[in-house]
Amino acid sequence: RFSKLQPVRASGPFALDATFRADPDSKKVNLLIGAYRDGEGNPWQLTSVANAKKTLKIETCNHEYLPLVGSIELLEAARELVFGDELLQQANNSIASIQTISGTGANSVIAQFAQTHLHPANIWLPDPTWENHYSIWDQNAPNVTQRRYPYYNDCDRSFDFQGMMRVLQEDAQENDAILLHACAHNPTGLDPTREQWQEIAILCNEKKLFVIFDSAYQGFASGDLDRDAWAMRHFFRYPNIEFAVCQSFSKNLGLYGERVGALHVATSRTCSPPAGQCVQGHLIDIQRSMCSMAPLFGARVATAVLLQPDLREMWKTDLEVMSGRIKAMRKALYDELVILRTRGTWEHIVEQTGMFSYTGLREHQVAELQDVYHVYLLPSGRISLCGLTAANVKYVARAIHSVVAA
């Protein structure tokens, strides 16, 4: 029965992370997975999260099922974070929301929902994008053709806005789905400007595309939750653009392993009666067969941080701490490369935003960094800046300098 099964060739950040863990070299540096590390390179529990757990008195909590939709309190708070209080007042039951198994769960449910109920011919993914987007659409919506729109200009390491608009203008069909990263694009760290977002919204509206925002880094691009929600809120101002938001709390609350997230679908506000409730029923239905409902513990913690004013204030400081340290590491790496007069230009490291830098290092250079210097990054040249510390940044810069000079 199983003898004909081909083994899976493990790839991606988690497979490389296993190789990293097995590497006995004491100089090794992990720049792989997008998970925050403190100044000493250790996982960090947010101060707001630690305090939330105290207020929950977790030893007294029961372990009942959540309702299929998830935690109602979390969903209300999560929706407010995406759409903002003011705009939400116009929503009038037009938004469907369910709690999901973080961003991956939200992306999976919306892919299935799109294939079953919206029937887009194509899903347009940015080139490049988070590698899991390809698998998620393969597994959950095999009848929807995957297309890629240009996102990155390799020559000058910029966001390829012209290329994106041209291809979508020419090739996207009415009712196609399109995936957009709400902020801090993974892996490039390049986001559209507000003016560019406005043009993207006009195009999506004119072409009647079903937009899916992947929002995994709210608070990480600018350090400010509202500023990072700008693009999603701008789309919401169009009463007829219908779009989904896959919201992850893994990064901004540091709740990686707890799998806390939500999926929101903003349906047309001119539809009567509003379609929110009906869409929500279908999302619940899809998720029921995958995992019944999302888990409870992380939802309790996230809800406490989002809803208790003192914890929410602490959270804002936590976000500033994390995004501030990442920015400082961008600058430190850039400065070292400049001091070393490393071949090429490196301004892009400080200009990109979020957890990652798309360094422009080639696959053979990445392989050499790993084999010779035990510095681990993705073959695409993406580094997670979280893995840099004051203690290793000089070493990493010297290693990059050597492989670039070779």
Ligand code: LMR
């Ligand atoms: C990453 O891109 O490193 C993270 O989003 C972790 C993951 O799931 O791939």
